[in-house]
Amino acid sequence: MKLLPSCHDVQTDLTEYAEGTLPLSRRLGIWLHLLLCRVCAAFQRGLEALPGLAKTSLAPPPEAPEAANEALARVQAALRKS
Numbered sequence: 001m002k003l004l005p006s007c008h009d010v011q012t013d014l015t016e017y018a019e020g021t022l023p024l025s026r027r028l029g030i031w032l033h034l035l036l037c038r039v040c041a042a043f044q045r046g047l048e049a050l051p052g053l054a055k056t057s058l059a060p061p062p063e064a065p066e067a068a069n070e071a072l073a074r075v076q077a078a079l080r081k082s
Contacts, residue, residue: 007039
């Protein structure tokens with residue numbers, strides 16, 4: 001494989017690159033490509049941000065149980081009236 005991989009090659013191997021499981025020559029090629037290619041560097045930053053975004057978006061807000069209980073009580077009260 002050539003020293004400087006293509007964008008497709010880089011984007012295919014970014015997970016392994018981040019995990020450090022690629023051979024040194026391949027990691028160096030990807031590192032160099034990321035220095036030169038803004039598109040792939042942005043793609044890498046996006047991948048690195050995913051775990052934090054997922055954790056934040058999946059975590060229930062602190063007020064969720066109280067708000068849910070209040071909403072349930074309002075629905076039950078409305079059902080009793082009808």
